[in-house]
Amino acid sequence: MRDFNLDNAIKHLSDAVKIETVSNIDYEKVEWYKFDDFLAFLEKEYPNVHKVCKREIVNKYAPVYKWEGKNNNYKPVLFLGHYDVVPADRSSETLWKEDPFSGVIKDGCIWGRGTLDDKNQVIAIMEAAEYLISKGFVPERDIYFAFGFDEEVGGQRGAKKISDLFQERKLQFDFVIDEGGCVIKDVIDGLTCPLAVIGIAEKGSTNIKITAKGRSGHSSMPPKNTSSAILAKIISNTENNPMPAKLTLPVQVLFEKIAPYMGSKKIILKNIKTLFPLVNIIIAKSPTLNSLIRTTITFTKLSGGQALNVIPQEVSAYANMRILPGDTVDDAVEHIRKVNKGIDFNIELLNKEEASPVSPIDSEAYRIITSIINNIFPEAIAVPYLMAGGTDSRKFYNVCNNIYRFSPVILTNEDKGSIHSVNEKITVENLKNMIEFFVELIEACNSK
Template structure:
C-alpha cells in the first residue's frame, strides 16, 4: 500500500468520524428542541409586593426552629411561636383549610377540591433547620438567624433549605383563596418539624394519610435551585427540576485504642488510625457516571454551548472530558458520583490523656442506580 493510499484512508476515517459525531449531535439537539405548549391559565394571576414576601420569609427565619438528633434538645416553643406567626400572616389559609398536627409539631393542611374522584396532590416542605456552627459565626455576612434583607438577598438559615418553599406555598394558597379560587382536586400541604435529622414527622404524615385511606396522585417536594454560573457551558439562570434523589447513608467508624498518658504514646493511636482510614476514603472516591446528567443537558437545549451539546451527544468519545469539567466544582461533581463526606469526629477528654476510643461519622449520598451494597 502506497503512502498516498494510507493518507486517503486516514482522511476517509476522519471524515467518517466527523460525520458520525455530527449526526449524533443533530439527533441529540433534535430531542432537546424547545417546544411551546399552549394551555389555559386556570388560576388567578399572582400579584404580591416582593418586599412583603421578603419580610414574611424574614420573619420565620428569625425563629430558631432547629431540630436535633436528640429531640429533647429541640425548643418546642420556637415551633409553636412560628406556627402562631404563620396563622397570623395567613389567616385565609388557616380559616379555609383543615389543619391537623401529627407527631407533635408536624402540620397537615387539607384544601378540599371540587372533584372528590380525583386523587389529591401533596405540596411538602419542612419547618426545621440545621444549627449554625459556632466556629463559623464570624464568617457569616449577617447572623444566621437575623433574617436580614440586604444586598438583594434574605440572609439566614432556612432561606434555601427550606422555609423559602414553605412560605411560597402559604403565599400561593393565601392569594388563591383571596381570589375565591377552589382547586379541582384536593390539595394537601405538609410541613414536617424534624426533616433535617431524618425524623419522624414525614413518616407520621404518611401513616396518618394511610389511616384515612388517602392515595395521592403526586408529591411536590424540595428539589433543585436556580443556578447562575454553576452548570458548565450554560450562561444565565437555570431553574432545575429534580426528578430523583440520591440515597442517604451514614456510617460510624470506631477505633479501639490503648489509653494512657500522652507522655508515653504507642506507635499508633486511636485517632491516628481513624484519621488514616478517613483519608483513604477521601482519596478513593467513587467512580463517575455522566449519564446521570445527560437528560439535563438535553433539556437545556440551545441554552447549552454547542461544544457541550457535541460532547454529551458523543459520550463514547468525550466522556472523559465531560467528567473532568463537571468534577471541577463540588456542586456538579456531586451530580455524577456517590459522594463521601466525613461529618463528625469524636475522641479524647483531655489534652494529656490518650483516648482509648475514636469515632467518626461519614455521610454518603448515593447516586441513583447504585445501592448501599455498592458503598
C-alpha cells in the first residue's frame, strides 16, 4: 500500500458530497453556481494537479486535465468520471439515515449522494494524481482526466462535447477507463466467489411509443375491436414473443470464466458456445441473465381515455428497448411488427440509441486492468461483461476502441440498491482501494 493521505481523501469526498451538483433533464432548472463551486473546490484541494496539468473547461462545466508525458510516441490515455448526481427526492429523504448531502463520516463510511456514483471516481482519480505528483512522478505518455457534468441526464453537453473536442484535435487514446462495473458478490446463483466485472460494451436504450386506433363511442354500446383491446393484444404478443437469444462475446467469456467455480453447471458453461442453442431457454429464466442474452422490450407506461364512459379512439403504450450488441433499433421495431402481423398500429421512436461497440479483451490495457484488479482484490475473478445501463464512456468510441468500465469498489447487493436510491454510502476501505487502483493504473500507463 502507498502512503497517500487517506484522511485527506475522506475529507475531500465528504466535502464533495456537500456541494449539491444535481443535474436535471431540464437544463434550465439546474443550479449552475453549485457546479462552479465544485470546480473551485477541485482547484483549491488539488494544488499539485492544477500546477502540473493543463486544465481547460469544456462547455462551461466539464474540466479536462492534461498531464503531459515525456514521450510523444505513446498514445495518450483517458480517465473519466462525472460529478453530477441524481436528486435525493423529498419523499425518500425521511428514509435516509443521514442527510443525503451531509457527507457525514460515520461507522467507517462516507455518506451521501454521489459517494458511489460517481464523485468517488472523480475524487479517487484526483487523489491518485495529486499523490503521484507529490512523489515527483512524471508519466511517460500524456494522461487525460475528464469529468462530465450531465451524465445522469444523457451526457450530451458534457461527455459528448469533450469527445467532439478530442476528435477535432485528432486525438486517439490507447484506452479509456470509466465507471461501470465493480466487484460484486451473489450475482449469479451458485457462484461463491466475488466477480470483478469490467464493462466492455453497453446495450442501447431506446424508447418507443406504440399507438393503436379504433372506433370511439359511448361505452354503453361498445364496438367489437376497441383501441384498448388492440393495444392489449400488441403488448401481450410482444411480451410472449421475445427477440431471439444471442450469445455475444462479453457474455460468452463471462460464462467461460466462471465455469470452473460453478459446480454441476461447470461443463455446460465451459462449452456455452456450442450448447447455447439448447440452454438459452433455461438461462432466460433469470431476468438478470435474460437481459444479457437478448434485446429486451419492456412496456413502462400506458396512456389513453378521457372519461369513464367514453371509448377512446386511440390509446398508446410506451416501451423501453435495450438493444443487444449485434441487434439494431430497426431489428427490434421490425420484430414488434412481425409478432403483431395483421394488426394495424403505429410505432414512433422517441429517441434512437444503438448498442455500443464491444471493446477487445486481448488488448494490453485490458490485461493491465485485470492484473491490477487481481492485485487489489485477490479473491475476485475478473471477467468482462455487458452493461444494461449507459455511461459517459460510450461517447468516446470516436477516439478510442479500448473502452473499459470499472470502479474498483466491492459492493454488496444492498450497496448496489442504494445507487440512485436511499442511503448511498461508501466504505473507507473502498475509497482506499480506489485510490490505490488509480495510482497503480497511472504508473502502469508508463510502460508501453
